[in-house]
Amino acid sequence: MLQDYISTGKKATRDGFGEGLHELGKQNPNVVALCADLVASLKMADFIKANPERFIQVGIAEANMMGIAAGLAIGGKIPYTGTFANFSTGRVYDQIRQSIAYSHKNVKICASHAGLTLGEDGATHQILEDIGMMRMLPGMTVINPCDFNQTKAATIAIAEHYGPVYLRFGRPNWPNIMPEYKFEIGKAIHMNEGSDVTIIATGHLVWNALEAARALEAEGISVYLLNIHTIKPLDEEAILDAVSKTKCVVTCEEHQINGGLGDAVANVLARNFPAPQEYVAVKDSFGESGTPDQLLVKYGLGTDDVIAAAKKVLSRK
Amino acid sequence: MPEITYLENVASQVRRDVLRQVHACASGHPGASLGCAEFFVALYFEIMHHDRAFNMKGAGEDVFFLSNGHISPVFYSTLARSGYFEVAELATFRKLNSRLQGHPATHEGLPGIRIASGSLGQGMSVAIGVALGKKLDGDDKTVFVLTGDGELQEGQVWEAAMFAPHNKLDNMIVTVDLNGRQIDGDTKDVLSLGDVEGKWRTFGWDVMTIENGNDMAAVVSGLKEAKSRLGKGKPVCVLLKTEMGFPIDFMVGTHKWHGAAPNDEQLANALGQLEETLGDY
Structure with missing residues (x-):
């Protein structure tokens, strides 16, 4: 019912990702995180503080990051890559296609600042094609949560799913409407x-x-x-x-x-x-x-x- | 330890396999496959500690990644000859419903393959991921990766080349197949690689050269030397000088056989130059 969904305040979906990743880090020792020089934007600081040995700073080298994530997955890790949605998809489409999707590697591609609501940075960063690109890849799971709670729950849930996942979220503070709940992939x-x-x-x-x-x-x-x-x-x-x-x-x-x-x-x-x-x-x-x-x-x-x-x-x- | 002559015999058979694979499907990449036969045989029959009962994770064993995936014929032959799958399966190379895809893939579950490659420049990054994982797990085994020299024109290679020394990945060995040729011609004409040795060194790698990458004894001792340099804070880069098409007289000295299959007559001629040592499939 509509009246069940009331905003409990504004929080960013990327903060939901950061909290989810931090919590997941405590639960699952195989989870590792990678970032291409956007730690603050992706809200990864808490995970890094708690698990410094399980964080890999790649620098501004997204193609390399995707390949490294695929390699970590080969060894049994569950890598979470973090960068903007634009650099998580279009910039590295071929790396995702060959080394992750076709090779069926258990990599979680976590993409912030998607869409117009990135705001002032403008069209260079406002990717609006990423869902299309990612859903065309065979075997790729594509998730675009609506608020802080759903993003946090999704971040935790995708670790339990074996296979590549594209998790899309954003920059702005946004009404938080979902209760805290267990996220089910593919269940509307x-x-x-x-x-x-x-x-x-x-x-x-x-x-x-x-x-x-x-x-x-x-x-x-x-x-x-x-x-x-x-x-x-x-x-x-x-x-x-x-x-x-x-x-x-x-x-x-x-x-x-x-x-x-x-x-x-x-x-x-x-x-x-x-x-x-x-x-x-x-x-x-x-x-x-x-x-x-x-x-x-x-x-x-x-x-x-x-x-x-x-x-x-x-x-x- | 196998005698060098035994390894040379294996390499001769691997080369026959390469030629017969590409001939049977009238496509594929024999040139650098032939040029890298010593490297592959040395690696899989002498240098690496690996388990033929293939396990994707590769925990507790040395693992190899082929970044220049188009030289799949030499990779497949080496895997088959070292026991990963039946040698007879080489006859399915590039054919419908085969596990031996034109470029290596994990999709069909071929033992020995841990990642798809073919779109160039990606293998080093994957190898780095595995090397990082081994460090995290306290696994002291080695990660090997082979890249072509034309492949060095891909930017991602240099992202990876910058990353590995910064992170002190002294458990990985990158080998560059320096044959000086690529599809469109000689690398010096297509896009000059400049001072390859200097580039890797200034990126922070421990660089060494194997001057004759088609001499089995030199390749074995070179790779042993490379392995002995690990664990000292730097990743190791081996510049392996090979001859594309070696040792087939009409295939050397040109880039023409990079991606062209021999016809019946050319195959017979080429096979006449290679001893059948382990039995054709």
Whole structure:
């Protein structure tokens, strides 16, 4: 139910990663962490302080970091690599493809500062293509948690899964809405059950989708809201359950319209249950400098955009 | 310890295997495979302490990584001849449903392979990861990696080259196959490598050279020397001077056989220059 999800304050998803990694370090002696000169940004200091021998500073050499992580995985370690999402994917795509994905190495690629909400650094750093790149790789698990608690839980949970994982999170302080819970890879969270329109959101935009759902419900529109933290493997059953009830869907993501959650959902629906769909996503453009809130509005990812998309898709039923 | 002549005999058979593999599928990379036969045989039959009952982790044993994955024929032959899998399986090289992919892969579960390689420049980084893991685990065995010389044009090699000395990885040996040739021509013409020895030395490596990488005795003693230099705070780099295509008379002195398979007549000619010592598969 929507009223179960109340912001308990703003905290960054990257802080959730840092806390999760620190906790995991105490639980699992095989976990090692690598970083390419962004320890403070990735919030890795607590893990490093507690486990200095299990931290590897690689310097500004992301390609080397991915290969080293693959090598550590060969020896039975569970390496967590940390750098910005841009440098975790596009910059090292071939290294991930050959040395990690094709070689099926147990590497956790942890990527911060994803999307527009990176803010002022601008488009060079605001990667909006990473979900697409990573979900195309055979065997890669792709996770984009929505808040501090979900990121922390996901960081801990992925150590129990053998295989490469792409964990995407971000920079800004953001409403913390999820309870502390045990994260299940590939299991969507049904935040609200409804009958008029399905809204499926991932990452930071779960918050905007939640706000939009509240506004829509206030107008008498019944919303089925799904929090899809795992984009691959996708919870097809949850999506089909929801859309079969509402017969239309809006997907929300801090990503390009091409290749991300929306396309993954459209793929499922096209094969099983074709239904009108609207995308809340960046419309094939690069970002720019600005505050996170300004950028979400300018690029059509704000709460009002989710509401408008829902009304539009309802009209197409 | 095997006699040098025995190792030379193995190398002769490995070279026959290389040529017959690439001939059978009319593709593949015989040139540097032939040039590196002494290195592979010395490593797997004399230098490394390794377990033929393959274990991916490689704990408690020396491990080897091939970064220039295109010379897979010599790697596969060496693994088969040293007991990792049946020699007859070499006949499946590059064919559909084979474990012997064009470039080495773990995907099909071929024993002896711990990482995919082929896209160049990545093997040293992987070897570093394994070397770090061995240090963490108190495992005193050695990590070997082979890279081509053309491969040194990849930037990632130098990221790795900077990392290993900084982290005092004195449990790894990088060997550079210095044959001076790459697909498009001689390295000096395609993109000059400059002072290779000086580059590695200034990056902080303990560098040594094996002047004749196609002389089995020289390769064995060189690799022993390299191993003796470990444990002294620096990773070791071996510059291995080889001849692409060696010792086939019509394959040496050119880059032409980097990635070209011999036809029937050329195969017969080449095999006539190599003694069948262990029996063809």
